[in-house]
Structures are given as C-alpha cells and as structure tokens.
Amino acid sequence: MDVAVFWVLAVLGIVSGAMVFRFDSMARATFSLLASLLCVGGLVVLLGLDYLGIVIVLMMTIEMAIMAVFMVMYMMNPAGLMPMTMMHNKKGAAVVCGLVFALLAAGIVLAPWPGRRGRAPADPTMDLGMSLMGPQMLTMMTLGMALFATIVATVVLATRRGRYDRLGDDLRATRADDPVRGGVGR
Amino acid sequence: MSLELFLLPAAALFCIGLFGALTQQSIVMLMMGLELMLGGVILAAAAVWHYIAPATSEGQVLVVVAVTAMALEMAIGFAVVTALFRSREIDMTDMAAELKE
Numbered sequence: 001m002d003v004a005v006f007w008v009l010a011v012l013g014i015v016s017g018a019m020v021f022r023f024d025s026m027a028r029a030t031f032s033l034l035a036s037l038l039c040v041g042g043l044v045v046l047l048g049l050d051y052l053g054i055v056i057v058l059m060m061t062i063e064m065a066i067m068a069v070f071m072v073m074y075m076m077n078p079a080g081l082m083p084m085t086m087m088h089n090k091k092g093a094a095v096v097c098g099l100v101f102a103l104l105a106a107g108i109v110l111a112p113w114p115g116r117r118g119r120a121p122a123d124p125t126m127d128l129g130m131s132l133m134g135p136q137m138l139t140m141m142t143l144g145m146a147l148f149a150t151i152v153a154t155v156v157l158a159t160r161r162g163r164y165d166r167l168g169d170d171l172r173a174t175r176a177d178d179p180v181r182g183g184v185g186r
Numbered sequence: 187m188s189l190e191l192f193l194l195p196a197a198a199l200f201c202i203g204l205f206g207a208l209t210q211q212s213i214v215m216l217m218m219g220l221e222l223m224l225g226g227v228i229l230a231a232a233a234v235w236h237y238i239a240p241a242t243s244e245g246q247v248l249v250v251v252a253v254t255a256m257a258l259e260m261a262i263g264f265a266v267v268t269a270l271f272r273s274r275e276i277d278m279t280d281m282a283a284e285l286k287e
Contacts, residue, residue, distance in 0.1 A: 006187055010195040017202045017222050021210065033218050036199070040225045043192070044249070047236040052249050056228065059253065063260055067214070070264055074214055074277045086211040088280065093208035097201045104197035108190050118241025131243035132250070139247055143254050150258045157265035160272060 005046055013039030021087075026071040034064035051125040192233035200226030211278045213270070217263040224256045 017036035023029045037060040045053030121127045132140045156162070166176040199222055206219025228249055235245025267277060276282055 003187060006191070013225075014195055014198045014202070017199050017225075020218055020222065021202075021206045021215070026214075029215070029218065033221060036222065037225050040199070040229050043195075043229055044232045047192070047232045048240075049232055049235070049246060049249065052232070052246060052253070056253060059257065063257070066264075067218070067260070070267070071214055074212075074267055074271065086215065086278070087209040088211055090209050093205050096208060097205040100204060101197055101201040104200070105194060108193040108197060113189055114238055116237055117239055120236070120240035124240075124243075124246065127243045128246040128250070131247060136243070136247050139251065143251065146258060147254065150261050154261050154265035157262075157269040 002046060006043065009039045009042045009046070012036075013043070027068055030064050030068045030071055033067075034060060037064070048120055049124055051128065189233055189237035192237070193230055196226040196230040196233065198226070199223070199229065211280055213263070213267050213277060213279055213282075216279060217260065220259055220263075221256060224252055224259070228252045228256075 013036045016032045016039070019032045020029045020036065023032060038057055041053045041056035041060065043053075044056055047053075163171060166178060167173045168177075203219045203222030203224075203226065206222060207216050208219075210216045210219060231245055231248040231252060235249070239245060270276055270282055274281070
C-alpha cells in the first residue's frame with residue numbers, strides 16, 4: 001500500500017511540477033504547482049511526519065490561492081487565451097538542469113548512506129515541539145525574528161507613500177501630508 | 187522503499203524548479219520555480235529524518251526551516267514585484283536589469 005501511494009504521489013508531483021512551466025494559462029500553472037506541493041506534503045505524511053505534512057498541505061493551499069491573485073494582477077496573459085512563451089535561454093537552462101540532476105542522482109545512488117540509527121519516537125510531533133522549545137530554541141527565535149523582519153520589509157516595499165512623502169525630505173513638516181485627513185487632531 | 191527512492195524525486199523537483207527559475211521571464215513564474223526547489227529540499231529533509239536519524243528531531247527542525255523559507259520567499263517576492271511595478275511598471279526580469287548596464 002505504502003509503495004503504491006509513494007509511486008502515485010512521486011510521479012504526480014514530478015509531472016505536475018513540470019507542467020507548471022508548460023501551461024499557457026497562469027491559473028493552471030498555479031494549480032499545477034499546488035498539486036505538486038500537495039504531493040510533497042503527502043510524501044512527508046507517508047514518511048511519518050503527520051503534523052509537518054498537514055502544515056505543508058494547509059500552507060501551500062493558502063499560498064497558492066494568494067499566488068493566483070497575484071498572477072492575475074501582474075501577468076499579461078492570465079487566462080492563457082493566446083499561446084505565448086515567456087522564457088529565455090531555454091537550451092542553456094536545460095543543459096544546466098540536466099547536469100545538476102545527473103550530479104545529484106549520481107551522488108544519491110553512489111553515496112554510502114549511513115544505516116538507520118534509533119527508532120522514531122511514538123509521537124514525532126511532541127518530539128518536534130519539545131525540541132523547538134528546548135535545545136532548538138535559538139532556531140525558533142531566529143525564525144521568529146526573520147518572520148517579523150519580513151512583515152516590516154513587505155509593508156515598507158509594498159506601500160505607496162512612505163514617511164518622506166508624508167513629512168517632507170527632512171521629516172520636519174508640522175503636518176503630515178495625507179491624501180485623506182483623519183486621525184486624532186489631524 | 188529506501189532513502190534513495192525518496193531522494194530521487196526530491197532531486198527531480200529541485201531540478202525542475204531550477205529550470206523554471208533560470209528560464210522564466212516573469213518574476214512571479216520565477217518565484218514558482220524557487221518554490222518547487224524548496225519543495226524538493228523539504229522532501230529530502232523529511233526522507234533523511236526518516237531513514238537516517240529518526241530518533242533525533244534535527245531533521246524535523248530542518249523541514250520547519252525550509253517551510254519558513256518558502257513563506258518568506260513568497261512574501262518578499264510579491265513585495266518586490268509590487269515595488270518594481272509601482273516604480274517602473276515592469277513585471278519581467280529582463281526589464282529590471284538596469285544595474286547590469
């Protein structure tokens with residue numbers, strides 16, 4: 001059973017991953033990527049990491065829904081009504097990717113992988129939680145800070161009007177120059 | 187099933203993503219390639235946890251780090267696309283290559 005599930009998920013994941021760059025329609029490309037990443041989530045569940053697999057499935061579903069919206073916003077051909085290619089240096093990239101895959105596959109097949117050491121805990125999720133809140137606390141803190149910095153950076157990058165637009169080049173304006181007046185005392 | 191069997195699809199996903207990241211002209215499509223590459227990394231990390239060191243949790247922590255990297259890449263990527271589009275009205279990598287000249 002596990003073997004059959006593995007092959008179905010692996011083949012489906014690779015095929016839908018390849019189709020991402022073959023579809024003309026941007027919506028189809030997004031959902032093809034979603035299918036591929038859902039297969040990755042399924043394989044992670046198959047490996048015994050139920051919690052992380054479900055997290056990947058949930059996260060990717062929401063991420064791809066957002067990505068589809070951005071696709072329609074920024075792509076010139078969101079519905080794929082006109083066939084078009086938006087690629088450059090296809091041959092060179094194919095050669096590079098073929099070489100990288102050959103190198104990785106050779107390494108995977110030839111490397112003397114160590115044997116399995118120890119047994120999986122009864123509850124890997126508990127193990128992960130205890131680890132993140134214990135010995136791996138530094139990793140967790142770093143991830144938290146990175147996420148916070150991302151929130152700030154995305155807002156700064158995506159906002160139309162910054163503080164220099166509102167308060168002048170030397171930030172000395174007495175009143176903020178906002179298109180819509182509002183707020184306390186403004 | 188074995189470690190090699192899981193690592194091969196992971197390598198395939200990584201290489202397909204690399205192909206997309208190298209060839210796509212649209213910045214959003216390029217990010218899709220990066221997502222696929224990170225998907226391969228996640229699968230490889232989970233396989234290494236299961237087949238080499240299931241007793242320790244470092245493999246799981248690696249998966250968490252890769253998933254977080256995926257989310258950060260998406261958020262920052264879309265913010266950069268928005269900033270580029272606001273200032274230059276472009277959404278293609280080739281048009282955003284002025285620093286090269």
